[in-house]
Amino acid sequence: MKIRVPATSANLGPGFDSCGIALSQYLSIEVLENAEEWKIIHSLGADIPSDKTNLLLQTALKLAPNLAPKVLKMTSDIPLARGLGSSSSVIVAGIELANRLGNLNLSQKEKLRIATEIEGHPDNVAPAICGDFVVASYVDGDVHYVKHHFPMCDVIAYVPDEHLLTTESRSVLPNTMPYKDAVKASSIANVMIAAILNGNLPLAGLMMEEDRWHEAYRRKLVPHLDQIRELGQKIGIYGAFLSGAGPTVLILTPEENTSQMVKALEKMPKSATINVLSIDQEGTQVF
Template identity: 85%
Template sequence: MKIRIPATSANLGPGFDSCGIAVSQYLHIEVLENTKEWKILHSLGTDIPTDETNLLIQTALKLAPELSPKVLKMTSDIPLARGLGSSSSVIVGGIELANRLGNLNLSQKDKLQIATEIEGHPDNVAPAIYGDFVVASYIDGEVHSVKHHFPMCDVIAYIPDVQLLTAESRSVLPSSIPYKEAVQASSIANVMIAAILNGNLPLAGIMMEKDRWHEPYRKKLVPHLDEIRALGHKIGAYGAFLSGAGPTVLILSPEEKTDQMVQELEKLPLSATINVLSVDKEGIQVF
């Protein structure tokens, strides 16, 4: 059995902790054979456990404690601690592993509820499960979500070679904002979502760059965001935003503008990887 989970990008600017898209980088999990103790074969670095302390197996055993140990193979092109949902993909993979090996017969909604309870918010885990564009809320212990088609475009990921842990990125956020400012932030998010549903990426991109919830506070941790936005405006990209907590920036680009945008991004002084991705429409897949 093989399980494939897409990377995700949360927030899309003003859709803080509620909006996300799945993108075409993946975590692959392969179940190989029975064994006496859990073992994960991977080449993801010494920081990632190869035994049952791995988040993947811990998640699976939380749902199905009686699972018999297996040898698993894990491969991933989702960079760690860069704002592309690396931990969310592992949590979603662990839930699916338990679902299949433990015959739990979980629905997609069940999986999202469990993943959100583990993760704390649904913005990454929802698109990892459903694919495409998902808007979700987690209120009073219950998750509600809506999946919708995301308009066609290239997704350019500018991934700096430095990590930014979510805890550090969250530490700069205020505990409250003035009511008037919250109303304004909410209206920006509402228009952004409506524009996406309408297929209007030029308007959605404008709204993505007007976020009031988190990006103004995180800018000092990601000084390259303003530079990338300036390039996008010059070349004709739809918009650029922090992916999750950063430091990755996603740029939504018309296909005909992508090559030029990548060439300009390569000139920036920061050491980074640049990937041209697409929106993954399928979410988690089992083969």
Template identity: 65%
Template sequence: MRIRVPATSANLGPGFDSCGLAVSLYLEIEVGAESLDWEIEHNLTAEIPTNKKNLLIQTALRLAPNLTPHKIKMISNIPVARGLGSSSSVIVAGIELANRLGNLGLTQERKIEIATKIEGHPDNVAPAICGGFVVASYIDEKVSYVKHHFPDCDIIAVIPETQLLTSSSRGVLPEEMLYGEAVKASAISNVMIAAILNGNLSLAGKMMEKDLFHEIHRKNLIPNFAEVRKTAKINDGYGSFLSGAGPTVLILSPYDKTKQIVKQLMKIKSTSKIEVLAIEQEGVQVF
């Protein structure tokens, strides 16, 4: 059995802790033979456990404590601590592992509820489970979510070499927001979501860049953020935004502008990796 989970980008600018999009990077686990203890072979850093202390197994055992141990191969091209949902992908894979090996019969809604409770927010885990574009809330321990088609485009990812932990990125956010600013920020988010639903990426991109919830506070933590945004804008990208808590920046690009934007991005003096991604319409899959 193989389980595949896509990477995700949370927030999309003003959709803070609510909006998310699945993209074409993946965590894949292959479940092998039964074993006396959990054994995980992976291509990640040495700090990632290879036994039952791994987040994958910890998540699975949280749902089904009596699962029989297996040998598991884990492969991921989702960069760690770059704002692309690396931990969320493992949590979602762990839930699916428990679901399949434990015959739990979990619905999609139940998977999202469990994943959100573990992660704390639905913006990464919901699109990892559903695929596509998802708007979700987590209020009074109740998850509400809506999946919708995201307009066709390329997604150019500018991925810095340096990590940025979510805890560090959240540390620069204010504890309070003035009422008037909150109303303005909410209006920007509402228009952004409505524009996506209407297929108007030009307007959606403009609203993404007007975010007042988090980018305004985090942008100085991100290498070359202003230069990347300017490059996207002058080369006719729809818009750019900080992926999750950063440091990755995503650019929504018309198909016929992608090569030009990438070419100009490569002129920026930076060690960042540039990848052209697609929207992943499917969420977690089992083969």
């Protein structure tokens, strides 16, 4: 059995802690054989545990404590601590592992509720489970979500070499916001979502760059965001936004402008990896 979970990008600018998309990079978990103790074979670095302390197994055994130990193989091309849902993908994979090995017969909604309770918000775990574009809420313990087709475009991920932990990125956010500012921020998010549903990426991209919830406070941590937007305006992208808490920036672009934008990004002074991705429409899959 093999479980595959996509990378994700949360927020899309103003859809803070609510909107997310699934991307064509993946975490894969393969069940190899029975064992006396749990073991995870991987080449992801010494910081990633190979035993029951791994987040994957912590999640699975929380749901199904009596699972018989297995040897697992973990592979991933999702960058760690870069705002592309690396931890969310592991949580989702752990839930699916418990679901399959423990015969839990969880529905998609139940998987999402469990993942949201663990993660704290649904913006990454929802598209990781469902695929495509998902808008979700988590209020008073209730999770509600809507999946919709994301309009066709290329997605360029500009992934700086340095980490930016979510805790650090969240620490710069305010505890309160004036009511009038919150109304403006909400209206921008509403138009962004409506434009996506309507297939209007030029308008959606415009709204993505008008976020009032978080990007203004995080700009000092990610100065390359404004630089990328300036490049994008000259080349003709739809929009650029922080992926989750950063430092990765996602750029949505028409296919015909992708090559030119990538070349411009390669000339930026910051050391980064640049990947051209697509929207994953399937979410978590089991083979």
